[in-house]
Amino acid sequence: MHILQQILFVILSGIAIFLFIKKIKEIRRNILLGRDEDLSDNPSKRWRNLALNAFGQKKMFKNPMVAILHFFVYAGFIIINIEILEIILDGITGQHRMFAPILGDLYPFLIGIFEILASAVLIACVIFLIRRNIVKVKRLSTGELQGGWPKSDANYILLFEIVLMTLFLKMNAADLALQQMGSSHYIQTDSFWISQYLMPFFQNFSEGTLIGLERFCWWAHIIGIFVFMNYLPYSKHLHVILAFPNAFYARLEPKGKMQNMKEIQNEVLYMMQPELAPANADANSVMKFGARDVHDLSWKNLMDAYSCTECGRCSSACPANQTGKKLSPRKIMMDTRDRLEEIGKQINTNKEWKEDGKTLLHDYITVEELRACTTCNACVEECPVSISPLDIIIQLRRNLVMEESNSPQEWNAMFGNIENNMAPWKFSPDDRDGWVA
Amino acid sequence: MIVKTYAEYQANSETPEILFWVGCAGSFDARAQKVTKAFVEILNHVGIQFAILGKEEMCTGDPARRAGNEFLFQMMAYNNIQTLNMYGVRKIVTTCPHCFNTLKNEYPELGGNYEVISHAVYLQQLIKDGKLKMKENGSFKGKRITYHDSCYLGRSNDIYEAPREVLQALDSDLVELKRCKTNGLCCGAGGAQMFKEDEKGETRINMERTKDVLESGASVVASNCPFCLTMLNDGIKNNEKENEIQALDIAEMIAKSI
Numbered sequence A: 001m002h003i004l005q006q007i008l009f010v011i012l013s014g015i016a017i018f019l020f021i022k023k024i025k026e027i028r029r030n031i032l033l034g035r036d037e038d039l040s041d042n043p044s045k046r047w048r049n050l051a052l053n054a055f056g057q058k059k060m061f062k063n064p065m066v067a068i069l070h071f072f073v074y075a076g077f078i079i080i081n082i083e084i085l086e087i088i089l090d091g092i093t094g095q096h097r098m099f100a101p102i103l104g105d106l107y108p109f110l111i112g113i114f115e116i117l118a119s120a121v122l123i124a125c126v127i128f129l130i131r132r133n134i135v136k137v138k139r140l141s142t143g144e145l146q147g148g149w150p151k152s153d154a155n156y157i158l159l160f161e162i163v164l165m166t167l168f169l170k171m172n173a174a175d176l177a178l179q180q181m182g183s184s185h186y187i188q189t190d191s192f193w194i195s196q197y198l199m200p201f202f203q204n205f206s207e208g209t210l211i212g213l214e215r216f217c218w219w220a221h222i223i224g225i226f227v228f229m230n231y232l233p234y235s236k237h238l239h240v241i242l243a244f245p246n247a248f249y250a251r252l253e254p255k256g257k258m259q260n261m262k263e264i265q266n267e268v269l270y271m272m273q274p275e276l277a278p279a280n281a282d283a284n285s286v287m288k289f290g291a292r293d294v295h296d297l298s299w300k301n302l303m304d305a306y307s308c309t310e311c312g313r314c315s316s317a318c319p320a321n322q323t324g325k326k327l328s329p330r331k332i333m334m335d336t337r338d339r340l341e342e343i344g345k346q347i348n349t350n351k352e353w354k355e356d357g358k359t360l361l362h363d364y365i366t367v368e369e370l371r372a373c374t375t376c377n378a379c380v381e382e383c384p385v386s387i388s389p390l391d392i393i394i395q396l397r398r399n400l401v402m403e404e405s406n407s408p409q410e411w412n413a414m415f416g417n418i419e420n421n422m423a424p425w426k427f428s429p430d431d432r433d434g435w436v437a
Numbered sequence B: 001m002i003v004k005t006y007a008e009y010q011a012n013s014e015t016p017e018i019l020f021w022v023g024c025a026g027s028f029d030a031r032a033q034k035v036t037k038a039f040v041e042i043l044n045h046v047g048i049q050f051a052i053l054g055k056e057e058m059c060t061g062d063p064a065r066r067a068g069n070e071f072l073f074q075m076m077a078y079n080n081i082q083t084l085n086m087y088g089v090r091k092i093v094t095t096c097p098h099c100f101n102t103l104k105n106e107y108p109e110l111g112g113n114y115e116v117i118s119h120a121v122y123l124q125q126l127i128k129d130g131k132l133k134m135k136e137n138g139s140f141k142g143k144r145i146t147y148h149d150s151c152y153l154g155r156s157n158d159i160y161e162a163p164r165e166v167l168q169a170l171d172s173d174l175v176e177l178k179r180c181k182t183n184g185l186c187c188g189a190g191g192a193q194m195f196k197e198d199e200k201g202e203t204r205i206n207m208e209r210t211k212d213v214l215e216s217g218a219s220v221v222a223s224n225c226p227f228c229l230t231m232l233n234d235g236i237k238n239n240e241k242e243n244e245i246q247a248l249d250i251a252e253m254i255a256k257s258i
Helices: A002-031 A043-055 A058-062 A064-093 A099-103 A106-133 A148-181 A207-234 A236-248 A262-272 A299-307 A313-317 A329-350 A360-364 A367-371 A378-382 A389-404 A409-421 B006-011 B023-028 B030-046 B062-067 B070-087 B097-106 B119-128 B161-168 B205-215 B226-238 B250-255
Strands: B018-021 B050-052 B091-094 B115-118 B144-147 B173-176 B220-223 B246-249
Touching: A002 A064, A002 A207, A002 A299, A002 A329, A043 A058, A043 A236, A058 A064, A064 A106, A064 A148, A064 A207, A099 A106, A106 A148, A148 A207, A148 A236, A207 A236, A236 A299, A262 B070, A299 A329, A299 A389, A313 A329, A313 A378, A329 A360, A329 A389, A360 A389, A367 A389, A378 A389, A389 B062, A389 B070, A409 B062, A409 B070, B006 B050, B018 B030, B023 B030, B023 B226, B030 B119, B030 B226, B030 B250, B062 B070, B062 B097, B091 B097, B091 B119, B097 B115, B115 B119, B119 B161, B119 B250, B144 B161, B161 B173, B161 B250, B205 B226, B220 B226, B220 B250, B226 B246, B246 B250
Parallel strands: B018 B050, B018 B091, B091 B115, B144 B173, B144 B220, B220 B246
Antiparallel strands: none
């Protein structure tokens, strides 16, 4: 009987890990569809950002209540995973709580801590569900999150965590009840801090029922974890992994600095100083300006899209969004991910990418959204996982203006004035120092 | 008012301490010209040898770049860098945070390397070094004033304290807006919005920001940007509150207090 359970466990873990790695590789491939960009300078500053913004969740603490609740879920997620190690080793070897005899008195202490964390996770997730569905916090229930997949995704994640934590606590309570009965396979430990209070509910059950219950919770808990692990790459919850590389690779320059376009810089230079133009310039090379689709964005923009957990801090800080304009930085990120996933699926089926008549610009993100941005950097400042929606907006704007000559009349006039009068307004350059008189 | 161009300095084989980058708004916009003159008054008062480029100055290209017109931006940058490098300019002070950001952050990789200082930081240094002293009983003493962070000094370049320290020198009662510093709300002009109508929405961004300003109960809202100044002025006028609150640049406030 035991050996069958062990074989089943090994097979299940193998499948879960195989599927997870396969999907993660696919996401890596999708991210690398983006333009190359070197973001490896100044490693010490990058490690510091990783420590502060990813591990320390610095930005979250702008709102301390939510930050603390989120920190519980995060710490719970990481620390309870130590317990998973024991569960996996038990599963493979067919033993039960194999760390208990090794760790002695430390064992119930550790499990106690895990139980406290599990309870904190449980409470936090319930509060989060209430905030989303009953209190309806604006950024969590409006705009792109009004319905459909984004709304369900958020709720599934919270429900999943609640179920997992409940199973963990129930498993421990049933275990304590069995220990008290002196059931043979159940090694004696000290009481666990939280589940001891659940144990009285289980004391009247027979040994058989309790073993069944304990085993059910054990299996459901570990299978639940495998399922959740494989749910991650399809969900906004992927931020639990990508927040770390995303913090590390975040741009280090002042936020006001826009990325330079070297090819245009050179174009202008050769126009002004033709003697500098390379003799063998390739006249046939087709230059592409700005971004029309996800391939034209940098890999960091694409990793940003996969790192977004749709919390909406960006959109609620966005001046355009707050005043009722169509622009929502969160939607920019969600659209980028949706488009990238669409392209990824096509590559999965056809082995290569073929034009499908759609582009990120226009089919996902509209001109009206792009035109509403004031480049104020509020979205970039807010993002707890170091995403820059602004960087994508600017690249799409470049494509609109330089490839499509698609800009409002007033902007065309402004461009004309700058070109002819060296100022965005129609004044004579001779009057530039007119204020001196 | 003593204002000389870089060319004039060079003709006399002199080198000014700083180049004052006036910017298009500071040169042409009637309201922003007052800020330019106020800043010159301060420089004259302290006795700093400064130059302007005069007719040789051109738009930095900021609005073109942010609207998406990189070609035009590169053209402007090329021409400005040629001029600045020809004169061997080392130190630039700006009264416009958009010019500041472009000159400081975006010109270096195009070959324009200068020490670029915003007037907020420059004034703070002058005050700190004791070169700029406020007169007793200045017009802002004890008055309730508030400060609007421009996006291009604030979030874009993390300059939050310098302008506040400048205002503290006025001995007034400085109150913060409910959205300030990293949380500051944009005035609505950045990203080339200054040059076009707002997109469709419930309200204009400057009206939303003016709400914060009026709620503060201050009699002056200080800013550091000619575009913020226009936007806040419009917002105040639209609310018919011009008798209760004024929008002023920090340079104007200092110029009135020396």
